[in-house]
Amino acid sequence: MSPYLSELQLDALRELANIGSGTASTALSSLLARPVDISVATARALPFADAVDAVGPAERLVTAVAIGVSGELDATVLLLLEPEDAAVLYALLGLHPADVLAPSALGEVGNILGTSYVNALSAMTGLRLEPEPPQTANDMLAAIVASVLAGRAGGAELALVLDADLAVDGEDCTMAFMLVPSQEGVHELLSRLGLEG
Amino acid sequence: MTVAETMVRMGEYAASAAAGDILVSLGLGSCIGVALLDRRAAVAGLAHVVLPAAEGRDGGAGKFADTAVRALVDELCALGARRSGLEAVLVGGASMFSFGGSSGMEVGLRNDAAVRAELERMRIPIAAAETGGSRGRTVKVAVDGARVTARAAGDADVELFPGTKGAA
Secondary structure, eight states: SSSSSSSSHHHHHHHHHHHHHHHHHHHHHHHHOOOOOOOOOEEEEEEEHHHHHHHSOOOOOOEEEEEEEESSSOEEEEEEEOHHHHHHHHTTTOOTTTTTHHHHHHHHHHHHHHHHHHHHHHOOOOOOOOEEOOOOEEEHHHHHHHHHHHHHHHHSSSEEEEEEEEETTSSSSSEEEEEOOHHHHHHHHHHTTTOOO | OOOOEEEEETTTTTOOOOEEEEEEEEEEESSSEEEEEEEETTEEEEEEEESSTTTTTOOGGGGBBHHHHHHHHHHHHHHHHHHOOOOOEEEEEEOOOOOOOSSOOOHHHHHHHHHHHHHHHHHHHHEEEOSSOOOEEEEEEEEEGEEEEEETTTSOEEEEESSSGGOO
16 A cells, blocks of 8 residues: 555556556567567555665666656656676677667667657557657666656655566566656646546 | 664665764665764764755655755764764765756756755865766765775775875
8 A cells, every 4th residue: 555546546557557568568579579578567656765675686787778758747767677688688689788889779779668658658648748868877776766766756755666577588688667757747647547636 | 893784775864873883875876875974973974865955845854955964963963973073975966867857957966066055054074075977876884983985886995084184
């Protein structure tokens, strides 16, 4: 139970994340020409520190692609991969991790997945959403997630995080996919779903 | 001496006068770790600041630069620190991503400026700082010897304090 979101509201947000990540997985699948599995999405509203802890070990080095969303909803879509997973993804794209093109290729993968996710959200809610260009970072997991939370939901008491894992079938390549809406964004999503108040 | 690490998470603060205590904030991005130390009294504290100003919001004192610095100073003084003996070390405030927000300025930079302004208001000198840039950092504050170390992702610990001046 969350003190500010009901189970019904969290369920509806989880369903949005399921459909959004499902659409993103289809995009990844056609990009790589192989099947992609998705986990059931989770929707959690947690105090900031707990939200960061819930994502994983704070100092784990990860590769992140962040896509800002503006328009009628302020949010960030975050794609997180461990270095080994990123290496497999590069190989599937025909690149070496040290290739100068690797970071921009990863940014482009994040862009395609993030845009698919955002378009699915837009179609479901009727909100006009504009994805911004992707930004990549290689850094500590907590530093990345905390920076996104502070930038998006900093003023709120609880952070809402919607996430799902995508796994490339038959390859050791998993990535986490997260949506972090602003505080106003959470209410905007719920009101479009008819679940506000 | 038993060594105990206390995690100071996002929006939290902690102070200690126990020699074996080490206060730690892991993976600071745009957040700032504000270490306050009184070497003579052997008291140290760490606040993990998330945003520059409370602006009337209620998110716990540790979350905002202005309220966190004041709350930590109170806690340190309660443990025997003298306000005139406090020195500050700052770590964090990176800009990992820049989104087209309404603020016009990065959270990390704003946090850095807000913490420095509050310290100046309280007349607490900044002895060392490792802020800005684009990389995440971890900070550790050892009460014993008032030692502050920081490390960026994948790097080794670097001692920021007491540094070359040596302990008083």
